[in-house]
Amino acid sequence: MFFFFTCGTHIFTKNLKGYENVTVQCQNCGNISARVFSRWQWFTFCFVPVIPFSLKPWKEVGCPVCNFYQDIKFRPDVTNRNDNVPMDAYGHGGAAPPAGQIPQYK
Ligand SMILES: [Zn+2]
Secondary structure, three states, X not given: OOOOOOEXXXXXXXXXXXXXXXXXXXXXXXXXXXXXXXXXXXXXXXOEEEEEOOOOOEEEEEEOOOOEEEEHHHOHHHHHHHOOOOOOOOOOOOXXXXXXXXXXXX
């Protein structure tokens, strides 16, 4: 009797939501071909994913040319693309007219 167990890892890879159309420069090979991926590595037993390596998927910038992946936190140029929040919420409008001061005419 021979039992054959196969253990390994499997990485679920998909395009990160909100970055589907974002292509950036690879910092390894320099090609403008890197995409933003969500990657989640699982421990597999008999080809069935059973235990995730991490609680959440990684957000990574991956290059299909040189197969180089790096964490998106090292690429602030990528994350800043979609976060152009206008900074006009503070310090504008001047002083509001004081309330409750009704001019008295005699
Ligand atoms: Zn590359």
